[in-house]
Amino acid sequence: MDKTINQKAWFLVLPVFLVVAFSAVLPLMTVVNYSMQDTFGNNQFFWNGVGWFKELLDPSTDLGGRFLASLGRNLFFSAVILAIEVPLGIVVALSMPREGWSVAACLVILALPLLIPWNVVGTIWQIFGRPDIGLLGYVLNHLGFNYNYVSNEVDAWVTVIVMDVWHWTSLVALLCYAGLKSIPDAYYQAAQIDGASRWAVFKAIQLPKMNRVLLIAVLLRFMDSFMIYTEPFVVTGGGPGNSTTFVSIELVKIALGQFDLGKAAALSLVYNLIILIVCWVFYTVMTNAGTERKAVAQGEPAAEPKPAAAPKPAGVLKPKEGVA
Amino acid sequence: MARIDLVDLAQSYSGNDAPLESFALKPVTMTWRQGGAYALLGPSGCGKTTLLNLISGIVTPSRGQILFDGKDITPLSTQKRNIAQVFQFPVIYDTMTVGENLAFPLKNRGIARAEVDARVKQIAGLLDLTPYLNRKATRLTADAKQKISLGRGLVRSDVAAVLFDEPLTVIDPELKWQLRSKLKALHRELDLTMIYVTHDQTEALTFADTVVVMHDGRVVQSGTPAELFDKPAHTFVGYFIGSPGMNIVPAEVSGHEARIDGHVIGLRRNYGVLPAGKKIEIGVRPEFVDVAPPASGLLSATIERIDDLGRIQFARVRVGNTKLAARVPPGFSVSGDTAGLVFNPAYVHVYADSHLVEGVA
Numbered sequence: 001m002d003k004t005i006n007q008k009a010w011f012l013v014l015p016v017f018l019v020v021a022f023s024a025v026l027p028l029m030t031v032v033n034y035s036m037q038d039t040f041g042n043n044q045f046f047w048n049g050v051g052w053f054k055e056l057l058d059p060s061t062d063l064g065g066r067f068l069a070s071l072g073r074n075l076f077f078s079a080v081i082l083a084i085e086v087p088l089g090i091v092v093a094l095s096m097p098r099e100g101w102s103v104a105a106c107l108v109i110l111a112l113p114l115l116i117p118w119n120v121v122g123t124i125w126q127i128f129g130r131p132d133i134g135l136l137g138y139v140l141n142h143l144g145f146n147y148n149y150v151s152n153e154v155d156a157w158v159t160v161i162v163m164d165v166w167h168w169t170s171l172v173a174l175l176c177y178a179g180l181k182s183i184p185d186a187y188y189q190a191a192q193i194d195g196a197s198r199w200a201v202f203k204a205i206q207l208p209k210m211n212r213v214l215l216i217a218v219l220l221r222f223m224d225s226f227m228i229y230t231e232p233f234v235v236t237g238g239g240p241g242n243s244t245t246f247v248s249i250e251l252v253k254i255a256l257g258q259f260d261l262g263k264a265a266a267l268s269l270v271y272n273l274i275i276l277i278v279c280w281v282f283y284t285v286m287t288n289a290g291t292e293r294k295a296v297a298q299g300e301p302a303a304e305p306k307p308a309a310a311p312k313p314a315g316v317l318k319p320k321e322g323v324a
Numbered sequence: 325m326a327r328i329d330l331v332d333l334a335q336s337y338s339g340n341d342a343p344l345e346s347f348a349l350k351p352v353t354m355t356w357r358q359g360g361a362y363a364l365l366g367p368s369g370c371g372k373t374t375l376l377n378l379i380s381g382i383v384t385p386s387r388g389q390i391l392f393d394g395k396d397i398t399p400l401s402t403q404k405r406n407i408a409q410v411f412q413f414p415v416i417y418d419t420m421t422v423g424e425n426l427a428f429p430l431k432n433r434g435i436a437r438a439e440v441d442a443r444v445k446q447i448a449g450l451l452d453l454t455p456y457l458n459r460k461a462t463r464l465t466a467d468a469k470q471k472i473s474l475g476r477g478l479v480r481s482d483v484a485a486v487l488f489d490e491p492l493t494v495i496d497p498e499l500k501w502q503l504r505s506k507l508k509a510l511h512r513e514l515d516l517t518m519i520y521v522t523h524d525q526t527e528a529l530t531f532a533d534t535v536v537v538m539h540d541g542r543v544v545q546s547g548t549p550a551e552l553f554d555k556p557a558h559t560f561v562g563y564f565i566g567s568p569g570m571n572i573v574p575a576e577v578s579g580h581e582a583r584i585d586g587h588v589i590g591l592r593r594n595y596g597v598l599p600a601g602k603k604i605e606i607g608v609r610p611e612f613v614d615v616a617p618p619a620s621g622l623l624s625a626t627i628e629r630i631d632d633l634g635r636i637q638f639a640r641v642r643v644g645n646t647k648l649a650a651r652v653p654p655g656f657s658v659s660g661d662t663a664g665l666v667f668n669p670a671y672v673h674v675y676a677d678s679h680l681v682e683g684v685a
Contacts, residue, residue: 189382190415192402194476195432204417204428 034265041259052266063254063263067270069242070250077246078225081164085221086214088165089172094206096177110170122234125163129235149236153243156236160244163231168224172217179213180206215286219279226275247271326392326484328356328379328517333388335374340386348374350541351388356485356519361511363532364521367564371541372521376487379519380409392484409487410477413494414469416461423448423457426475433480447475450510466494471503478510485517492527504531525565537561553609554671559678562607568631568638571613571648575606577674582606585644587623592669593683602676610649612671615639615656615663622664625650641665 035052037045058064096106113121129149131137140147149159183205191201229248232238238245238253245253251271255264335349336342344350349371356362364372377383379390381402389398397405408429417425423444430440448454451471456464461472470491477486488507492500508531511518522528528535529549536546537560545557556562562570576583577595589606598604618624625641630652637652641663650665674681 184413186411186413186415189402189409190411190473190476192382193380193407193409194429195403196428197432200428200432204419208418 031265031268034261035269036262038262048262052262053270056263056266056270063267066242066250066254067247067267070245070247071274073244074226074228074246077161077164077228078222080161081168081225082218082221084161084165085169085172086218088169089217090176090210090214092169092173093176093180094202096173098181107174110173113167113170116167118230119234121163121167122231125159125166125231126235129159151240153240156240156244159235160232163235164225164228167231168221172221175213175217176210179210183209212286215282219282219286222282223275223279226278326517327358327394328485329391329394330354330356330379331389331391333375333378333385333390335371335378335383336386347386347541349378352543354536354543354546356517358517359515360517360534361508361532362517362519363528363535364519364538365523365525365528365535365564366538367523370538372523372538373489375538376409376489376519376521379485380407380487381405382409406480406482406484407487408477408480408483408485410473410489410491412490414466414473416469416472418460418462420461421458422453422461422464422472425461425472426453426457426479429476429480443479443481447479450478450513451475451506467496467499470494474503474507478514478516481514483516485519488518488520490522491520492522500527507531525567529565537564539564555673555680556607557680559605559607559675562609562673566609566611568610568649570607570609571650572605572607572675573643573646573648575604575674577604577606582672582674584623589623589667589672590669591672591674591683593685595674595681595683598674598676598681603678605675605678606672607675608667608672610638611651612668613648613650614653614666614668615641615650615658616653616666617658618662618664622666625663625665627658627661627663639663 036048036050038048038051039045052063055061055063056067059068092110097103116124128134129137129147131141131148137147137149146152147155149156187205187209188201191205196204227248228246229252232244232246233249233252236244238249247267248271251264251267254260254267331353332351333349333353334344334347334351336347338346352375364375366372374383378385381397381400385398389396391397392405417428420428426444426447427440430443444457445454448457451474453468453471453475456468461469464472474488474491477488492503495503504527507518507520510516520528520531522531529552533548534546535549535552537544537552537558539558539560545552545561547557552561552565556565556570559570559572563572573584575589577591577598579596580591580594582589582591584606615625615627616622623643625643625648628640628642628647631638631640638649639652641648641650643665648665674683
């Protein structure tokens with residue numbers, strides 16, 4: 001087929017190109033620029049090459065030590081909240097009613113925490129947990145537990161984790177519920193006929209059918225928890241000591257507290273890169289598992305090359321694409 | 325394996341107090357004998373799936389009882405009823421292989437490994453699934469998936485009955501024939517009671533030795549295909565079975581005579597005087613009415629068109645405002661569009677309010 005050659009068509013791309021240039025590329029390049037330089041104020045900059053990056057990845061330096069420690073805390077935090085929120089979300093979704101007015105009631109109640117702004121959530125828990133005036137803190141102390149999130153590291157961690165679970169388990173539950181609702185009744189009836197136990201129904205029907213939404217839930221929760229800033233900052237301010245200082249909090253301290261633009265720029269680039277890589281791996285695994293299954297379900301020979309799941313980084317930022 | 329009795333079984337989806345006319349299944353009492361191949365035939369929404377789900381326990385009846393071998397199992401759950409059911413659309417456990425899918429109903433009941441393997445092997449062999457046993461069940465076509473569903477229904481040897489709810493809907497027409505004959509063969513081989521729901525008369529008549537016809541929540545007739553064809557107990561059966569369906573003509577009947585528009589047709593049996601106030605009709609299948617050149621002794625009709633079905637030709641005719649179909653005998657020809665109708669008295673039935681009236685010989 002002959003195609004008309006018309007180079008003017010490039011102009012159609014121009015508006016998007018401009019918007020992306022100003023909203024993403026230029027700011028990003030500014031950060032890259034900063035990350036290569038050092039400044040002592042007065043808007044004077046000195047070339048530093050990859051010095052900041054070397055320092056960042058070297059635990060013996062101050063910058064590297066702080067970064068790697070906060071990175072470790074962040075990874076631990078993400079792992080813990082995923083380990084709690086995903087199973088809990090599934091359990092909540094499974095115990096939700098399937099029809100009647102109570103469905104709407106459940107959905108509204110579940111959606112409530114999701115609608116509260118981050119800093120308000122932080123404030124709620126900050127006050128809730130205070131030993132002097134907070135309901136939770138007061139009751140715990142009254143019962144004989146020496147609970148104080150300002151002075152005790154474990155208490156601070158528990159508070160931040162419980163707060164995140166309170167805030168975000170709903171999201172996992174709602175996603176799982178959507179997955180569960182899409183299972184036709186015939187599956188449950190067939191399982192009944194086949195004499196399947198409750199556990200067998202979960203393992204053979206519900207879990208496989210929730211597979212896709214669960215991966216999306218994990219992806220979303222990982223990204224969000226890895227970038228968490230507002231809530232722990234409002235509750236603990238990163239303390240006591242540095243015990244709840246996550247990477248984003250460290251970043252703000254360096255960038256705005258110390259005004260070390262070079263270090264902060266290098267840190268934010270590496271931070272960004274880690275999130276991209278982890279999400280990319282997730283996304284690739286997800287889509288590949290999905291396309292393979294789909295291709296075969298349509299009766300195509302398994303040997304046929306899969307549609308190249310070229311995972312553009314942009315795809316990572318739009319995990320909803322995976323739902324389709 | 326069991327005899328299944330339904331005693332006054334009825335189901336209403338809008339509560340037990342709803343008027344009887346609104347029941348999805350009106351009270352029915354009937355027996356399904358052990359080892360029978362039954363077809364439950366009727367148009368969509370006639371209550372056949374409801375009846376099936378009542379037997380399997382997916383739906384709890386509003387009224388009445390279900391007995392397996394005389395034992396009341398109405399309160400038992402589906403799991404405890406010992407019944408197998410295959411649904412309209414394939415149900416596959418995605419994460420399992422074909423073999424594991426087939427073994428699932430047996431494993432859930434704690435049957436010994438060796439026995440499970442033997443049974444799975446046998447059923448897979450019967451359904452030509454042996455080459456796929458170790459493959460993931462998701463990687464198959466709809467046909468194969470439905471075969472797995474069928475296999476799961478058939479794999480248990482101790483079931484009271486296997487229920488099929490329009491299981492061949494998703495299958496290609498060509499494969500439908502194969503699978504249907506396969507089911508028939510399986511029925512002979514496995515000695516299971518099978519109840520097969522369908523709205524397709526060909527499917528019902530080829531599969532079953534007893535066809536149960538349902539209409540508007542009622543069982544209107546149950547009998548062999550020949551009985552349904554020769555002597556429909558209800559005008560609906562006459563109309564629904566056979567293509568084209570039975571001719572139903574309003575008539576006055578007394579003694580050995582039926583009168584249509586003043587024209588007298590002889591009847592084989594004596595109907596005496598039928599109760600007044602009922603809608604009296606006669607029914608005769610197109611196969612037993614012949615068109616003939618117009619003659620004074622024959623009911624005259626207007627020919628509208630002739631359908632050539634290849635093996636046989638049917639004339640679509642009109643008598644007054646009533647449309648009928650009649651057989652065109654080989655070599656028939658007539659000038660103009662008027663013809664006479666010749667009725668075979670042995671196959672003319674009389675219906676009062678749609679129900680067959682048995683005459684006296």
